Amino acid sequence: MVSADLLSRARAGDGEAFRELAESHRRELQVHCYRMLGSLADAEDAVQETMLAAWRGLSGFAEERASLRTWLYTIATNRCLNARRAASRRPVREWDMSRFESPLPTPRDEPVWLQPFPDALLEGAADQPLGPEARYEQTEAISLAFVTALQLLPRRQVAVLILRDVLGFHASDVAGMLEVTVESVNSALKRARASLKRRERSVAGHESPPAAGSPAEDAIVATFARAWESADVDALVALLTDDVFIAMPPEPFGYEGRELVARYCARQLGAGRRFDLVPARANGQPAFGAYLRGPDGVRHATGFYVLTLAGGRICGITRFEASVLPWFGLPRSLPSR
Structure with missing residues (x-):
């Protein structure tokens, strides 16, 4: 529950009160944006835009309709969707294969914008409570294989799968966040799950990795x-x-x-x-x-x-x-x- 006093002060223009309200969510929002965008640099930009939009739009936040956390996730998700839409319009780079010595590399459908995510930035983010419908462990949902697979999905499917299966938001909540119907959310989730399952089958037979630090x-x-x-x-x-x-x-x-x-x-x-x-x-x-x-x-x-x-x-x-x-x-x- 958001402190009524903090919220009142933030709406009155108190920047410190706003930071106290929103900053506790920054780390988890950064992880969320990274999952959607596959790029740490782009994720940091999206979080900055989210915080700025939240500060400017705080008067429109209604706690009776959604929690502050859900509201921030709504803003962040839509910022990421916009970023992915803009990225899809970039010209495709031509690669000069003649510069490679033998053996020639194997062409593969890999996201060229992929960047690694420091484990140090996961501290605090993985401790946030997940919704009851989350299907993935948080460590699995930040792995390079998982983030890579997300980048190959259509942008709406990425948003729905992360919000539903990684964070555990209810379908009705996701529909409100994306301003679509519950049926649309369920359809996008079904297609996203099927795509991930096909990719998982391509590496079937691998043993599970040993526990981190073991x-x-x-x-x-x-x-x-x-x-x-x-x-x-x-x-x-x-x-x-x-x-x-x-x-x-x-x-x-x-x-x-x-x-x-x-x-x-x-x-x-x-x-x-x-x-x-x-x-x-x-x-x-x-x-x-x-x-x-x-x-x-x-x-x-x-x-x-x-x-x-x-x-x-x-x-x-x-x-x-x-x-x-x-x-x-x-x-x-x-x-x-």
């Missing part, structure tokens, strides 16, 4: 780091599933299958190139900042890798550009040792 997860992560830093391609390949895929946003392709991934790793680690890996966590998954050792001993950032685990093996590696490192508190370079 000895099983720590063991495979440590083995990967040792193999990468020592340029032991055979040890790396032994960690991979047969259908492993390396994605490389913002490029809409990667390398699929153990053989092609092995050749990619061999090229990265060949010619005497040596790396140091600094551990991090993104999307509830183990990750590393990768630093190439220079001739002067200084180590320069070359990328950010997020691992997707299946049992005791790696079924996916997503390589992001080094520009994301500051989000994880990682520097662009490391001094010589």
Whole structure:
């Protein structure tokens, strides 16, 4: 229940009162916008726009019709829908495949705007109460695989699936938030679930990942780091599933299958190139900042890798550009040792 005094003061123009009302929801709204947009930068913009719109429209908030949290989610969701509509109108970038050495990457329907989400920003957001109809664990609903799948759905289906199955809002609530009928919500949800199920079938047979921070997860992560830093391609390949895929946003392709991934790793680690890996966590998954050792001993950032685990093996590696490192508190370079 919103404090009547705080609400009255905020409506009278008290910015501190508004911040006290709305800021407690900022972190969960950021996660929500990230799920919808797949981009941390775009999510931050959407949250800023949401807070500004809420501040300007506070006089129109009626607590008897919806809670403040629901009202903020309504604004945020519609901001994200607008952002996705605008993004769909951008010109498609042409990629020059001739710049790639053998093996050529595998074309795949991957969201080129995908960015990783720091686990540090999940603190507090995952503790928010979910509605009774939520179907996903919060850790599963922030994984790279899940967020990637969301980006491939039509924008209305994304909104409905997140609001219903991730956050657990009732169908009638979602209908009001999107200004559509309950029948429209149920139809969009049915189609979204079917699309996700088809995508899940494509990776059927994978074991569940070990629990975050568990000895099983720590063991495979440590083995990967040792193999990468020592340029032991055979040890790396032994960690991979047969259908492993390396994605490389913002490029809409990667390398699929153990053989092609092995050749990619061999090229990265060949010619005497040596790396140091600094551990991090993104999307509830183990990750590393990768630093190439220079001739002067200084180590320069070359990328950010997020691992997707299946049992005791790696079924996916997503390589992001080094520009994301500051989000994880990682520097662009490391001094010589």
